Amino acid sequence: MEPLMRVEPPGEKALGVLRRDAVVISPSVMREYPLVLQKASGVNLWDVDGNRYLDFTAGIAVMNTGWNHPNVVAAVQEQANSLSHGAFMDFCSEIPVRCAEELVGFFPDGLDRVYYANSGAESVEAAMKLARHHTGRNYFIAFYRGFHGRTYGALSLTAGKAIQRRAFGPFLPAVHVPYPDPYRPFAGDPATCGADVVAYIEDTVFRFEVAPDEVAAIFVEPVLGEGGYVVPPPDFLPRLRQLCDEHGILLVVDEVQSGCFRTGRFLASTHTGVVPDIVCLGKAIGGGLPFGVTVASSEVMDWPPGSHASTFGGNNLACAASLAVMDLLREEGFGDRVTALGDYLVRRLGELAERHPMIGDVRGLGLMVGMELVRDRSTKEPAPDERGKVLRRAFELGLVLLPAGESVIRASPPLVIEEEDIDAGVAILDRALEDVNGG
Numbered sequence: 001m002e003p004l005m006r007v008e009p010p011g012e013k014a015l016g017v018l019r020r021d022a023v024v025i026s027p028s029v030m031r032e033y034p035l036v037l038q039k040a041s042g043v044n045l046w047d048v049d050g051n052r053y054l055d056f057t058a059g060i061a062v063m064n065t066g067w068n069h070p071n072v073v074a075a076v077q078e079q080a081n082s083l084s085h086g087a088f089m090d091f092c093s094e095i096p097v098r099c100a101e102e103l104v105g106f107f108p109d110g111l112d113r114v115y116y117a118n119s120g121a122e123s124v125e126a127a128m129k130l131a132r133h134h135t136g137r138n139y140f141i142a143f144y145r146g147f148h149g150r151t152y153g154a155l156s157l158t159a160g161k162a163i164q165r166r167a168f169g170p171f172l173p174a175v176h177v178p179y180p181d182p183y184r185p186f187a188g189d190p191a192t193c194g195a196d197v198v199a200y201i202e203d204t205v206f207r208f209e210v211a212p213d214e215v216a217a218i219f220v221e222p223v224l225g226e227g228g229y230v231v232p233p234p235d236f237l238p239r240l241r242q243l244c245d246e247h248g249i250l251l252v253v254d255e256v257q258s259g260c261f262r263t264g265r266f267l268a269s270t271h272t273g274v275v276p277d278i279v280c281l282g283k284a285i286g287g288g289l290p291f292g293v294t295v296a297s298s299e300v301m302d303w304p305p306g307s308h309a310s311t312f313g314g315n316n317l318a319c320a321a322s323l324a325v326m327d328l329l330r331e332e333g334f335g336d337r338v339t340a341l342g343d344y345l346v347r348r349l350g351e352l353a354e355r356h357p358m359i360g361d362v363r364g365l366g367l368m369v370g371m372e373l374v375r376d377r378s379t380k381e382p383a384p385d386e387r388g389k390v391l392r393r394a395f396e397l398g399l400v401l402l403p404a405g406e407s408v409i410r411a412s413p414p415l416v417i418e419e420e421d422i423d424a425g426v427a428i429l430d431r432a433l434e435d436v437n438g439g
Contacts, residue, residue: 001044002424003398004052010034011049032402033395040067043414043421045400054425055400056413061225061257061368064284065328066416072287072324079320086316096314099322103285103293106266106326108275113301116313117292120256120282121149124219126294126308127278128153128172131217131250133303139210140172141201141218141249143179145227145405148219148254148280157219160227160405175209177201179224180232183361183372184380194236198243212247217278222268225257228405229370231363237274250277250300256292257368260284261329261415264339264366271365287321338415341422342366345411348426356433358386369411370404382407386436393432399425 010018014036021031038048043066045053058064065072079095086093100114115130117123132138142148142157149158156171158164165171178186178197185193186200206212222237224230244251253276258268262284269276277300281293292313328334346364349371353359360374373383373390387407394401404410409429413421 001042001052001054001421003054003428005396005398006050009047009049009051009396010036011047011051013048017048033392035395035400042066042068043417051398053395053398053400054421054428056411056425057400057402058284058412058414059288060283060402061262061412062283062286063288064260064262064415065287065325066414067288069287069324069328069416071328072321075320075324076287076289076317079317083316085312086314093316095316095319095323099314099319099326102323102326104295106329107279107295108267108270110275110297111279111295113296113298115294115296115301115308116315116319117282117294117310118290118312118315118318119149119292120254120280121151121154121292122310122313123256123280123282123292123294124148124154124157124254125151126292127217127219127252127280127296128157129308130278130294130296130301130303131252133307134300135216135248135250137214137216138173139215140174141205141210141215142174142176143220143224143227144176145179145181145224145230146176146219146221146254147226148221148256173210175205177205179221179227179230180236181224181228181230182233183230183363191233194233195239197236198239202243206247212249215247215249217250217252218244219252219254221254221258222271223258223263223365223368224405225368226404228372228408229364229368229410230405231365234272237269237272241274241276244277252276252278252280254280256280256282257412260325261335261338262366262368262412264335264342266329266335268365268368285322285325286318287325289315289318289321291315291318291322334415338366341415341417341419342369344419345369345422345426348422349411349429352426352430352433355430356437358383358433358437364411367411367413367415367417370408371411372405373407373409389436390429390432393435394428397428397431399428399432401429 148154180193182190187196361372
């Protein structure tokens with residue numbers, strides 16, 4: 001459904017809410033542009049002034065099955081009538097158990113133990129503690145431009161923007177290395193950038209910074225999310241897996257943004273056949289409710305009772321929503337449809353690149369698609385200011401988008417999107433680019 005703009009945003013009602021927001025909400029919370037939501041359905045958002053927008057964000061890859069899917073809403077309502085807070089830390093209830101049983105069915109064999117948290121960041125925190133407990137080691141390796149959350153452990157792994165870490169140190173001991181980006185390759189060669197990064201860990205990090213037998217885990221996003229929607233070369237994760245195996249290091253994949261069929265498969269890491277030791281999930285698995293999941297094998301998840309827990313982890317409402325989400329994700333052909341729509345979106349954005357020199361690169365996996373803006377295609381100079389103007393203009397025209405990395409526009413719409421929705425969104429983006437270039 002195409003957008004319907006009744007007033008120029010932000011309207012008077014939106015401005016009123018934003019003025020109140022500025023007085024009482026922490027200034028640390030960013031507002032990308034002045035959108036004030038009132039309701040949502042499928043791939044559409046309505047603001048408080050009655051404007052209807054086309055959503056290409058899915059709430060930062062949360063609403064994979066669409067906003068307010070009736071099955072998810074019904075499951076939450078039904079569960080709320082019987083038991084919402086189950087105190088799963090001290091008592092057992094059936095819904096979280098069934099949720100875990102069904103969840104592990106989506107995972108590779110052997111990943112059969114579930115820890116519940118309330119967010120992706122908390123699932124990462126649990127993975128860090130588990131990795132230290134299981135290995136008896138203290139250090140972690142993560143990647144520049146990676147994002148794993150804002151709590152202290154997760155922030156120790158995060159190295160996307162200096163502002164996210166400024167004035168919050170010292171952090172847990174984590175070494176950061178380049179992420180393999182074929183558009184901006186480490187060591188200069190797109191064909192070998194994955195191998196080059198793994199070689200850098202082996203030949204430089206392990207020689208000069210931390211010995212491999214002190215590293216508990218390597219944390220990696222199988223597709224870089226906040227850092228720019230970068231799809232690494234297909235040999236990268238298998239090489240990283242081999243490196244971890246050689247040195248007894250746990251491989252942890254952060255699938256908080258890339259999971260739940262965002263890339264056409266339930267886990268993005270399975271595109272290359274890699275089986276990680278620990279998986280972190282969040283966002284879409286809760287269907288819009290706060291939910292985080294850490295999954296590992298029984299061998300790795302060997303910590304004793306009382307070593308880690310959460311008051312609200314395994315919340316019955318979130319588990320009921322997750323069960324409804326999983327029912328939808330199990331529908332025949334769901335992943336294939338996402339793959340086909342992702343290919344279609346990349347093709348349509350590629351057509352825009354033929355008309356707009358500002359577009360330096362279009363890449364993606366499934367419906368996790370990035371369009372990188374540059375000031376010059378030969379130098380690849382990032383265009384963050386222009387990116388901001390394009391996002392704002394698209395918003396004014398009724399398309400909701402978000403940034404990623406230094407100058408990337410990310411497209412991560414609800415996975416229930418149709419081709420005609422993609423066409424409508426691309427047309428708006430085309431006009432926004434024209435308006436910014438003309439200005």
